[in-house]
Amino acid sequence: MSRWSGGSQSGLREANTAKIVDAVKRFGGLTQVELAEATSLSTATVSAIVKELSLSGLVETHPTSRSGRRAQLVTIARRAGLVAAVQIGSRSMRVRLSDVGQDVLADRSMPLPTDHAEDTVLDRITLLIIDMLGMIAADPGDLLGVCIAMPAPVDPATGLIAYRGVMRRWETQPVAEVVAQRIGCPVLVEKDANLAALAEATLGTARDVEDSVFVHASYTISAGVVLNSQIYRGRAGTAGEIGHVQVDPAGSICACGQRGCLETIAGAEAVTAPLRATFGQVTFKDVIARAAAGDPGCARVIADAATALGRVVAAAHQSLAPEVITVGGELAEAGPIFLLPFATAVRDNAPQARTLRNDPVPSSFGKDAVLVGATIHILQSTDPSQLLEDRS
Ligand SMILES: [Zn+2]
Known part of the structure; x- marks a missing residue:
């Protein structure tokens, strides 16, 4: 069980902490006043919990004046981990690295030949992610997860493309397993339209x-x-x-x-x-x-x-x-x-x-909808207690 799940004397405090962590994950960065609004907690409670979370290294605060007044913006600390969102299209693929505050740290595209071999594509994805991590002085150990968006329905029970013909040669490829083995972190695979829908439902239209x-x-x-x-x-x-x-x-x-x-x-x-x-x-x-x-x-x-x-x-x-x-x-x-x-x-x-x-x-997100959704999907699927591990 995660230490955020409650069930002990300090269950309320843990539940409130989880609410705050969830709100920061969901919105990427909020002031304490906004956090109080988003969680329906008092500003005093928010302030005390943010202080505790800052000391534990899970969140960071940065000065901001975005609402016209000077305030502290609360974000999840970058060392709490990185996420990689991958979009496989019919003609190209794109990889975006973000931190858990959903700040984009790197974003690259690569063309795919029409007759691409699926195992070569999975190799390229792995190499591109590792290369991009290197560019921001990080390594695969910093990854909380990878989400791969496919242009076809994925059966959640098997992780395989749901029916034949719509994505030839990929039908027997356990994409999540293969990439997880090569990169060493949890990998989610999801239909691209589902991820775009998640992006709009969480932060968009x-x-x-x-x-x-x-x-x-x-x-x-x-x-x-x-x-x-x-x-x-x-x-x-x-x-x-x-x-x-x-x-x-x-x-x-x-x-x-x-x-x-x-x-x-x-x-x-x-x-x-x-x-x-x-x-x-x-x-x-x-x-x-x-x-x-x-x-x-x-x-x-x-x-x-x-x-x-x-x-x-x-x-x-x-x-x-x-x-x-x-x-x-x-x-x-x-x-x-x-x-x-x-x-x-x-x-x-x-x-x-x-x-x-x-x-x-x-x-709301134009060409980025699928990648925004893939990033949100990893963050929503990650156990908050995992974010607490000191990765520095
Ligand atoms: Zn058809």
């Missing part, structure tokens, strides 16, 4: 509500569902797999084996293929950039993808009635060309969205 959905419109299409403030994974981790809802029974064959999935209409390949006759070997990013610059053909395919996606999200809205729908990923970054037809399709096909005036909103 959905922070004030319990039920929300994040629509990840990227090379692949998926959604992350948060119910009662927790990631809802469903059976085998497949909740929110809206990219594989059939929208055209006569459509082309999808990677999952079904015909006419949403992804065959609104995924990267579907968006770029109709433009090759005009632009040659155009990439997904090119299409988005050309659309934003006013090319009518590129804008057309993005608007059509947005409408197809909006119709499926409308069905999800009717089923789950989330309080907030957030949309992110490369397609969403096309801006109003995407957002307007998307919101219209949700509204036109979901009476609940219409009556509640519940229009989708863009992500």
Whole structure:
């Protein structure tokens, strides 16, 4: 049992301490007045506990004047550990190192060849993390955990990709085990959309509500569902797999084996293929950039993808009635060309969205949503007592 769990005479004090540590972890850094508000504890209690935590080395205080008045900002001490968030995409991977106050210490991207071998990618991730740790004078012993975001659903029971076809060659790869063995710290593996949903639900667009959905419109299409403030994974981790809802029974064959999935209409390949006759070997990013610059053909395919996606999200809205729908990923970054037809399709096909005036909103974190969520996921999964170990 963690020493923060209570159950002894000093249970109340421990519970209050845990509340303060949780609030600092959740928000990254708060003044004592803000901590009192966030925890509903008196400023005297907060002050006494912060003093104790500072002496134990778990938190640090730094002068700040961010609210107009001089105050002390309370953060988790950096020596309490580092976290590594990894995002594996269809074409690239990105690694971000943060401290437990969620301050970003390093952030690097690396392209991935389309025919990459999964074990080589896992090697590259490990080497990149170690290299980046070296850059900030740290080593793997400073890592509290690594969270790897995958562009596919992960079965929480097995840690493997939930079904065949959607991430070829990775299906039998125990990613968490392999990386944990190489780097020597706990490793979590989670679907990217779930992590983006967690980021919005904790610190972003959905922070004030319990039920929300994040629509990840990227090379692949998926959604992350948060119910009662927790990631809802469903059976085998497949909740929110809206990219594989059939929208055209006569459509082309999808990677999952079904015909006419949403992804065959609104995924990267579907968006770029109709433009090759005009632009040659155009990439997904090119299409988005050309659309934003006013090319009518590129804008057309993005608007059509947005409408197809909006119709499926409308069905999800009717089923789950989330309080907030957030949309992110490369397609969403096309801006109003995407957002307007998307919101219209949700509204036109979901009476609940219409009556509640519940229009989708863009992500608070843009391109960073998944990595912010991965960082939060490690911090929320780490036993606070582990943070107490003196790592200096
Ligand atoms: Zn499919």
